[in-house]
Amino acid sequence: MASGGSVFYLSALIILAAAAATVASSSLSPYYYDRGCDASILLDPSPTIDSEKNARPNLNSARGFEVIDQIKQAVDEVCGRPVVSCADILAVVARDSVVALGGPTWKVKLGRRDSTTASRTKADSDIPSPFMDLPALINNFKNQGLNERDLVALSGGHSIGFAQCFVFRNRIYSETNIDPKFAQQRRSTCPRNGGNSTLSPLDPTPARFDTAYFTNLIKKKGLLHSDQQLFNGGSTDGIVKTYSSNAKAFSADFARAVMLQFFWILLPPLTVKRNALPNANSARGFEVIDQIKSEVDKACGGAVVSCADILAVVARDSVVALGGPTWAVQLGRRDSTTASRTAAETDLPSPFADLPELINGFKKQGLDEKDLVVLSGAHTLGFSKCGAFKNRIYNETNIDPNFAQKRRSTCPPNGGDGNLAPLDPTPARFDLAYFTNLKNKKGLLHSDQQLFNGGSTDNLVNTYSSNAPAFWNDFANSMVKMGNIKPLTGNQGQVRLNCKMVN
Structure with missing residues (x-):
């Protein structure tokens, strides 16, 4: 199966990576700065094209081009030919990005065609x-x-x-x-x-x-x-x-x-695991995954890509889009026909877990201490709600006092459980700041700081805090391992028509 799951995935990327700001603005920028709403902004400079990307209003402002390219490639692979125009991709991504970040929705008229030229001069004017x-x-x-x-x-x-x-x-x-x-x-x-x-x-x-x-x-x-x-x-x-x-x-x-x-x-148109404790208020973007599923099924004339594959590709491409490593996603997963809140609460790590509990939880899934530390490094992206770290900033001692005081300013002892704080200083960039934070006793979650607290994982944190290639390589390897934990393949499960329900 081709990697069609990344079609129209950018909005889900925003939510699932929990790094909405940079990617969202990148997704809106090409759309708003596309002079004719015909994807002319996506054309690179050539001997016959003076690219709109270099127009003064677009220079260093309109971003996200490479992600649009990835989406286009993925949907063409799934459908076996060019089906969805770049202009339509831009329009849908812009709409869904706004929705994913709490804004309004609107009906996107599809059927746009892509221009065959671009005008830097017209873009400037x-x-x-x-x-x-x-x-x-x-x-x-x-x-x-x-x-x-x-x-x-x-x-x-x-x-x-x-x-x-x-x-x-x-x-x-x-x-x-x-x-x-x-x-x-x-x-x-x-x-x-x-x-x-x-x-x-x-x-x-x-x-x-x-x-x-x-x-x-x-x-x-x-x-x-x-x-x-x-x-x-x-x-x-x-x-x-x-x-x-x-x-x-x-x-x-x-x-x-x-x-x-x-x-x-425009050119005229041609014609319940969600409630498990570790997921509650943390795993978001479900409605955007539904939109991705709907769009790719429309483009290909039927249910082709499983929701499981969509999630796997979104996770990979979101990391890449935010500056992290890439890895080969093995596709062909099937969707389960059931869900278990109890199993999710048992299997998924809690933000309140101590190190032995974290190690044991990962071990049960066939993952070791290196996998634990490197996958926790995904907290280099995004935000956490006050309710998940309140006890840490008010009651724990292995925390930098100034850091704790800063977090208390937006997370009061009573109330404010939904207030957000960044998991590291650069929540929209995949980098090493998460590990540096742990060494400085500035881990936001209890489970984060447990990785650097005089235990067996301290050395791994030390390594990753100063060695980006090691973190990149190990993160990619661990994501592949995690993606191969008991997948449904072949005739197991199904390809859901709607990600929210079984067929």
Whole structure:
């Protein structure tokens, strides 16, 4: 079976990797900056094509191209020929990325065709610049058949993701309509000289689609010049105020504006394990997996790819997309016809487990201490809810006091169980920071810090904290081992029509 499970997987990647911010913004960027919504932005430079990727508004902002390429390759392999256009992939990924991060949904009209050319010049003139003033922004959107409300609503896409230092440097050093403390905070990671690619969040919650972007504008904390122009004594101030306090209005208008964007410039269309304790509030993205399943089955005319294979490919490609290693995923898994919450609670490691319990749990699955440590390194990605680490930051002693105090600021003794904190300092990048954190007694979960607490796994943590190739290699090997734990193959199980239920 070909690796079709990665079709339209990017939104699931966002959730399953729990590193929503970087990938989500990368998935939205190619879509928003695709000049004709015809996938022309995906075309690389050539003797006959001046790529839109190099247009000023896209440079270092539109990302995620290689992931779109992987999706395209995977669906073509499954269906035996090109079936889904790159333009349709971009449209679906953009929609599902927003949904996965808590935003609205909208109906994506499929049947787009891909352009045969690209225009850097047109992209430079058509795509709004982050340095534009309000009149230029309004006129730019008007030229695309979009009004001021569409401008403000679609700018709300900056609720997700990050911007590079060079894009907002002039704002934080030279502009006056900016909160002084906010400017000072951004200057700490964006010096006057150098550091052009250093990232800063576009709003305080870069992994959640919400109204914080608009609240920031009212407080003069817009990161980009073009953002703050939307609330600067001009005609769009009232719309910003509305969206800042009315999430339903923002969601409705955002969805409507995206659809308008499609209709104006598109080529015409051609025609219960979830509740187990270790999973509760941690394993998410189920609805996105359902969407992936639905889309690939539509493309191929039937149930071709199992939900199990989709999960396996998503896990691999999410790690790759966030800077980690790759590995060969053995496909052909079948889906089970039952589920056991009890078995999941027995087999899956708890965030409250001590080291002997963790080692024993992995041993029962045919995995050793090296597998335990290296697979725990997946916590280099994502976030955890306050309820999972509250006891650690208030009651444990093998924790850095400053780190504990910082985490207490967003995780009170009572309540706030759903508040998120990053599992390591770089929750959107697959790197070694998780292991460095453990050595500094800054493991967020009790089970994390147990890996470096005077026990038999300390040496492995030491090795991985300073040896990226060793971590990459061992992580890939352990993922292959884990993927081969009692898979259903051949005539076992089934290929589900709907991932949420048996056939």
